[in-house]
Amino acid sequence: MSSLTGDSLADKPISLEKRWNVTTIVDQIFYFLTLILAIGVGFVLTWVAYEIVGLAFPAIQGYGLSFLTSTTWDPVRNIYGVLPQVYGTLVTSFIALLIAVPFGVGIAIFLSEDFVPVSIRTPIAFAIELLAAVPSVVYGLWGIFVFIPFLRPFYLFLHNNFGWIPLFSTPPRGNSLLTLGIVLSIMIVPTIIAISRSTLISLPRDLRQGALALGATRWEAILRVLVPAGFSGIVGSIMLALGRALGETMAAAMLVGNANRITASLLAPGATIASLIASQFGEAGRAQVAALMYSGVVLMVMTLLVNISAEVIIRRFQNIE
Amino acid sequence: MTTQSPEMSDRDLFARKSNSPRNIFNVGMTVLVSVFTVVMLLPLGAIIFDVARKGIQYVGIDSFTRLPPPPGLTEGGFGNAVVGTLIVLSIAAAISAPFGILAAVYLTEFGRGSRIAYWVKFAANVLSGVPAILCGLFAYAVVVLTTGGFSAFAGGVALAVLMLPIVLRTTEEGLLLVPREVRQAAIGLGATNFQTITRIVLPAALPAIATAVTLSLARAGGEAAPLLFTALNNNFWSTDPSQPIATLSVLIYFFAIIPYKAQQDLAWAAALVLLGIILLVSITSRLLTRRKVY
Numbered sequence: 367m368s369s370l371t372g373d374s375l376a377d378k379p380i381s382l383e384k385r386w387n388v389t390t391i392v393d394q395i396f397y398f399l400t401l402i403l404a405i406g407v408g409f410v411l412t413w414v415a416y417e418i419v420g421l422a423f424p425a426i427q428g429y430g431l432s433f434l435t436s437t438t439w440d441p442v443r444n445i446y447g448v449l450p451q452v453y454g455t456l457v458t459s460f461i462a463l464l465i466a467v468p469f470g471v472g473i474a475i476f477l478s479e480d481f482v483p484v485s486i487r488t489p490i491a492f493a494i495e496l497l498a499a500v501p502s503v504v505y506g507l508w509g510i511f512v513f514i515p516f517l518r519p520f521y522l523f524l525h526n527n528f529g530w531i532p533l534f535s536t537p538p539r540g541n542s543l544l545t546l547g548i549v550l551s552i553m554i555v556p557t558i559i560a561i562s563r564s565t566l567i568s569l570p571r572d573l574r575q576g577a578l579a580l581g582a583t584r585w586e587a588i589l590r591v592l593v594p595a596g597f598s599g600i601v602g603s604i605m606l607a608l609g610r611a612l613g614e615t616m617a618a619a620m621l622v623g624n625a626n627r628i629t630a631s632l633l634a635p636g637a638t639i640a641s642l643i644a645s646q647f648g649e650a651g652r653a654q655v656a657a658l659m660y661s662g663v664v665l666m667v668m669t670l671l672v673n674i675s676a677e678v679i680i681r682r683f684q685n686i687e
Numbered sequence: 688m689t690t691q692s693p694e695m696s697d698r699d700l701f702a703r704k705s706n707s708p709r710n711i712f713n714v715g716m717t718v719l720v721s722v723f724t725v726v727m728l729l730p731l732g733a734i735i736f737d738v739a740r741k742g743i744q745y746v747g748i749d750s751f752t753r754l755p756p757p758p759g760l761t762e763g764g765f766g767n768a769v770v771g772t773l774i775v776l777s778i779a780a781a782i783s784a785p786f787g788i789l790a791a792v793y794l795t796e797f798g799r800g801s802r803i804a805y806w807v808k809f810a811a812n813v814l815s816g817v818p819a820i821l822c823g824l825f826a827y828a829v830v831v832l833t834t835g836g837f838s839a840f841a842g843g844v845a846l847a848v849l850m851l852p853i854v855l856r857t858t859e860e861g862l863l864l865v866p867r868e869v870r871q872a873a874i875g876l877g878a879t880n881f882q883t884i885t886r887i888v889l890p891a892a893l894p895a896i897a898t899a900v901t902l903s904l905a906r907a908g909g910e911a912a913p914l915l916f917t918a919l920n921n922n923f924w925s926t927d928p929s930q931p932i933a934t935l936s937v938l939i940y941f942f943a944i945i946p947y948k949a950q951q952d953l954a955w956a957a958a959l960v961l962l963g964i965i966l967l968v969s970i971t972s973r974l975l976t977r978r979k980v981y
Contacts, residue, residue, distance in 0.1 A: 389879045396881045400793035404803065407790050407855060408810035410848060411817070417828040418821060469723050476720040490724060492973065497731045499969045501909020503939045504738060504958045510943055511951070512737050552730045583713040606816060613818020615912035616940060640820050640912070647916050662824050666817070673816030677809060 418666060422659035433660055439626050439642070441650070446657035448664060450628045454543060454636035455668070458622065459611040461547025461632070462554055467604055469551070470558025474600075475588055477559065478566035491563070498556035506620030509549050514540040514621075517548075521633055532630040541623035544632040549617050554607035561606065561680070565599025566592060598679045605676030609669045615640040639665040735962070742959025745952045750960065755922060755938065761949035765957050767924045771839065771932040772961075775918055776904055778843025778928060779850055784900050786847075787854030788889075794855075795862040796870075796884055808859075815852035822848040823913030831917060839925075839932035842918025846910060850903035857902055861895020862888065894975045901972035905965050911936035935961045 419426075425433070429446060436447020477491050521538030528534045573595055577587035593600065623635020624645050639661050647658055704710070753764035790807065798804035826845035831837055865888050873883040889896070911934070919931040920941060935957050942954035 389881070393879045393881045396884070397797060400789045400797060401803075403786055404790040404793035404798065404807045406786065407807050407814065407851065410851065411810045411814045413829075414814075414817060414821065414825040414848065417825050421824075421828050421832075469727055472720040472723040473727055476724050481717060481721065490728070493728055493731055496966065496969065497727075499905055499909075499965055500731075500734055501911070501936055501961060501965065503909065503911045503936045503943070504734065504962055507939055507943045507954055507958050508734050508737055511741075511955075512733070552727075555727060583709050585713045585716045586709070588716075609816045609818075613820060615818065615820040616936075620940070620943060640818060643820055643824070644912060644915055659824060659828075662821055666821055669816060669818055669821075670813065673813050676816070677812050681809075 425656035425660035462550035465551035474562035561603030602680035745956035779846035782847035791858035845913035857899035
């Protein structure tokens with residue numbers, strides 16, 4: 367508690383009445399209210415985890431770790447396993463990162479350097495931020511009716527000419543792991559750009575000037591000095607983006623095809639953990655709800671690991687400053 | 688990478704030839720990132736253009752005044768979903784805004800640099816990374832199962848969890864920008880902490896706080912995943928917080944995946960309305976931050 371509340375007056379020898387009146391009581395109450403709510407934020411995080419694990423508990427007891435390795439999802443016989451969904455989640459997120467990382471880091475560099483004047487850079491940065499504001503159901507709607515028809519000829523080309531590669535071995539049906547991966551990449555690019563850009567902008571100017579003074583070209587300075595210096599911020603942004611991709615629900619439910627199988631082909635439909643929960647929850651009975659909650663726990667563990675490591679990486683970078 | 692070739696004259700000793708591999712690489716990379724930037728703006732343009740083009744054909748007065756038609760029939764609107772979205776968002780804001788703002792006050796006014804503040808910020812950042820669908824499962828467990836049914840209130844709770852870290856962090860940034868001298872002046876005039884914060888600091892940071900709330904509303908307004916197992920859906924008019932309620936985002940989801948053209952058209956119209964609201968709110972919050980009090 368700061369010493370500004372007149373409490374210190376009480377220990378002075380000159381006997382001023384201790385001001386324990388309404389104003390100090392209000393002050394005290396206000397202080398504790400804000401303190402409790404601040405701690406409450408941390409409490410909410412643990413509460414979310416506690417509640418989901420609590421509802422999943424029957425399934426966790428019943429299936430144990432075999433839940434992660436079994437491939438059946440059979441509400442009739444109450445046999446549940448989530449391996450195809452884990453596979454689908456990882457594959458689609460990997461495709462998304464494969465596209466979003468070069469684009470995101472490249473655009474972050476473009477927007478943090480002076481290739482174009484600020485008057486052009488600011489609107490571009492704002493437009494890219496708007497990409498993050500587009501709701502995921504709208505991505506899903508656009509994906510179903512516009513993007514999938516647009517992709518079809520490309521998919522046919524891939525399948526007809528490269529069908530011998532397992533990745534393109536199934537005839538394209540539109541809804542597929544690859545479609546979701548591409549849409550996810552568009553959805554997570556703004557995350558990478560925002561954090562990478564602020565990292566690059568906050569680097570000390572001397573780094574650049576030193577590199578240029580030693581005769582480096584602009585891109586040598588960027589790739590050998592600036593990017594390594596801001597590496598942890600960039601890695602952190604990629605981890606946060608990965609966390610968003612893993613948990614993306616509506617676009618996944620609408621575009622991935624919700625097929626419960628593991629396939630090497632990216633043109634085949636699959637499922638992700640989030641799409642499984644969204645598509646099954648409506649008609650789920652008690653046992654299935656527990657299994658769905660268990661898959662929610664799996665998703666939570668994945669995203670928490672990714673986000674906490676991102677947080678730690680980014681904080682370490684801030685401490686260097 | 689090449690070094691200077693020995694046959695260069697003195698005059699060129701410090702100049703790189705414009706066709707040296709290093710320069711070509713330099714120009715090439717610049718072109719590449721410029722192309723990347725333009726390519727990434729294409730999907731944004733395409734989405735906004737397509738939603739506007741398809742949505743505008745089906746948006747009308749009916750959209751806001753009528754109920755959605757049953758499958759197989761045409762004509763109708765999604766007035767109940769517009770109302771429902773506003774109700775669920777109001778509930779979510781009523782929970783998350785005071786919570787987030789007061790917690791941010793602790794971080795900047797009382798606990799600056801303390802360990803508690805450090806961990807609260809850490810928790811808020813981790814919480815903002817929790818997938819929206821898990822906020823929905825949480826609200827299902829806490830509200831739906833205890834009250835015995837899906838409700839607008841449960842939807843509000845789910846969205847509030849999602850909004851809390853956004854409100855907290857944006858408000859905190861705004862409060863940090865209020866100069867220290869302003870607080871000292873107030874204290875020096877004999878104001879208590881409570882008076883200083885409520886009469887001086889918070890009003891000064893009002894644009895930032897408004898930004899925090901609008902930004903979090905823009906994020907939550909488009910979410911459908913947490914509402915699927917909380918507010919669910921409702922084909923009729925409803926303003927009762929204890930009953931299931933229709934929302935624009937959930938309506939778009941259900942109408943996009945059923946094979947009826949009339950419903951799909953409504954989904955596009957609803958997408959236009961939703962996207963319009965969200966972009967408007969996003970741009971508003973952007974403009975709010977430009978206003979400086981001190």
